[in-house]
Amino acid sequence: MSTIIIALKEFSDHVTSRRFLILFTLLSVLSVLSAFSSISRAFIGEVKMFSDILTLGRLSIIYLIGELGPLIGIALGFDSISKEIESGSMLLLLSCPIYRDTILNGKILGGLLTIILALGTSTILLTGFTLAQIGIAPTSEEIIRLILYFLASIIYILSYMALSMLTSIISKRTSISLLTSISIWIFFTFIMPMIASSLATILPEEDIEGKIRIMTITLLLTPVQHYYTLSRNIISPKFSIDPFSIFPRRSIVKPLTLIESLNLTWPNLAIITSLLVIFVAASYIKFLKEEIR
Amino acid sequence: MNGKAIIETKNLTKIYHVDGREIRAVDNLNLTVYEGELFGYLGPNGSGKTTTILMLLGLIQPTSGEGKVAGYDIIRESKMIRRVAGYIPERYSFYEDLSAYENLEYFAKLNNIPKNEVEERIKWALEIVELSKWINAPVKTFSRGMKQRLALANVLIRKPKIIFLDEPTAGLDPHATAKFRSLIKKLNNEFNITIFLSSHMLHEVRQICNKIGFLKDGRLIAIDTIDGFMNKMGIKVILEATNINHKIIKSIESLNDVNKVLKVNDKLVIYARNDVRLDISKIVTGLGEYVLTLKIEPPTLEEVFFIVYGEKGG
Structure with missing residues (x-):
């Protein structure tokens, strides 16, 4: 019962905070832009089925969540513990x-509810807006795929929230926690791909296989790469990406069944879930042992 | 002593390791506080007062030793302790954007207070601490004194058997301090709530408490009632003479009943177990000087600590 009481207060604090409202607005605006992008693709005949709305183009929801999702997670977690320690409300709690x-x-449950709200709104905005314009209704299997993708995205964002919660517990300082979390996000989302490209250029021009291998190994160290792979596999029956490959190949022979897509998805999902479990477990261990004065 | 023990510790010890050094924050504490007492836990900053309270509430683990609060073990039953014990830390904060009512409602729920009693208890507690008028005001508009009274209301809503107060009047203006002290006494008088007040200020402890434990470097070096401490000290004699010289001081110091002699400006302050005025008078006149004043004054508690334990009160 106490967990629910704290969770509801956290949720209320999050949804009324300026920082969340800014991110929420940004995500909503980008979702609408993504919808417009899908509509324009529909006019040139690229969108043939519902899942294409979510997977095609640089403005697809996969990219939006892949790159911005962690920021929402960080915004929900970076001061979750440190702020209460700094202000002194933790001792009252x-x-x-x-x-x-x-x-x-x-705190985790409150964050989870907030993530569901943010992600749910952006998904509904995107799909609702696009469907109303181009009139492609999802099949029942596509709805299941969308729900599974939604759950995987929650785990992805939640893992960043758990990471920032951990930095909040370890640092006990909100500013340090924020800087650390943002640095980790920037490093794994934007710098690692640059490092991968740079490493590939070291190899001779003709060693294409070597370049691919080195890029693959480097990018597979990033959560966002696993998220992209699992998202494409889970949303669209047209994708058949090796979980440990970095190239979004389309299945051209015949669309995959849901089970076949899930078989491709689980390794990436397991990796992202492991990160979540590790960060949450580390947070528990550290917080339970912490001597707060 | 009267009644049932509400706090009992046996060799309670907390050791911190800082930069490879071992710091004994609390060292073999053997303490008993009885129900209904106003207990002052006195000691300089860093003497282990807060560490003791946190261990008693089960918020930090002792390195060794044992303890009970209200019959519950501080290691195994800390959650039960926090059901019956309130705590006002030295530094804390409410949720500033929430009103007094909203803050208390949140903590009331976390204290498992039955839903149908929450509102009634909050109003009752705010009435006692005289904050009823500000029930819906955001806490950020409260003065430090009001926040401190709100903190008292926050512990009252759980109807505690004991309240731990850590430096409760630090940062309060004299008016707020007086009001807070009278509230604490009222809670003890009217509701028989045991008060465990930690402070480095002797005058504060003296004004509120009827029993004092004195902590130094993590060790409880004295524990007694205020009367008990005063009796240990005896009396204070003030001497003014035509010339207070070294010989006079030496002679007075050699008297059997004299504990300590201090020269303060032109006066001599003599702490003694019995009335030594006649002996002093003989010494002064015997050494060719005249007594100008020779009177008895009651020693202050600060002086008791200074003389008996070598510590200065605040």
């Missing part, structure tokens, strides 16, 4: 007859 894990559970 701890003096209540609750266990420390209840506090973390409440």
Whole structure:
């Protein structure tokens, strides 16, 4: 019960915070832009089925969530513990007859509800707006795929929230926690791909296989790459990407069944889920042992 | 002592390791506080007062030793302790954007107060701390004194058996301090709530408490009632003479009943177990000087600590 009480307060704090409103507005605007992009693709005949709305183009929701999703997670987690320690409200919380894990559970649950709200709104905006314009209705299988993608995206964003929560616990300073979390996000989302390209240029021009191998190895160290791969595989039956490849090949022989797509998806999902579990577990261990004065 | 023990510790110890050094924040603490007492936990900053409170509430783990609060074990039953014990830390904050009511409602829920009693208890607690008028005002508009009273209301809503107060009047103006002190006494008088007040200010402890434990470097070096401490000290004699010279001081110091002699400006302050005025008078006149004033004054508690334990009160 205490977990729910804390979660509801967290949720209320998040959705009324300026920082969340800015990110939420940004995500909503980008979702509408993504919808316009899909509509224009529909006019030139690129959008043939519902899943194309979500996967095609640089403005597709996969890219939006892949790159911006972590920012939402970080915004929800970077001060979750440190702010309460800095202000002194943590001691009032701890003096209540609750266990420390209840506090973390409440904060994670509150963050989860907020992520569902943000992600749900952007997905509904994008699909609703596009469907109304181009009139391609999703099949029941595509709806299931969309729900699965939605759940995977929640895990992806939640893993960044857990990471920033961990930095918040370790640093006990909001500013340090924010800087650390943002640096990690920038490094894995934007710098690692640059490093991958740079490493590939070291090899001789003709060693195409070597270049691909080195880029693959480097990019597979980033959560966002796993997210892209699993998203494409799970959303569209037209994709058949090797979980440990970096190239979005389309399945040209015949569309995959949902089970076949899931078989391709689970390794990437397992990696992202592992990150979430590791960050949450580390947060519990650190927070339960922490001596807060 | 009266009644049932509400706090009992046995060799309670907390050791911190800082930069490879071992710091004994609390060292083999053996303490008993009884129900209904106004207990002052006195000691200089860094003497281990807050660490003791946090261990008693189960918020930090002791390195060794054991303790019970309201019959609950501080290691295994800390959650139960926090059901019956309130705590006002030295530094804390409410949720500033929320109103007094919203803050108390949040903490009331976390204290498992039955839903149908929450509103009633909040109003009752705010009435006691005289904040009813500000029930819907955001906490960010509150003065430090009002926040401190709100903190008291926050612990009252759980109807505690004991309240731990850590330097409760630090940063308060004299008016707010007086009001807060009278509230604490009222809670003790009217509701028989045991008060455990930690402070480095002797005058504060003296004004509120009826029993004092004195902590130095993590060790409890003295524990007694205020009367008990005063009796240990005895009396204070003030001497003014035509010339207070070294010989006079030496002679007075050699008296059996004299604990300590201090020269303060032109006066001599003599702390003694019994009335030594006649002996002093003989010494002064015997050494060729005249007594101008020779009177008895009650020693202050600060002086008791200074003389008996070598510590200065605040």
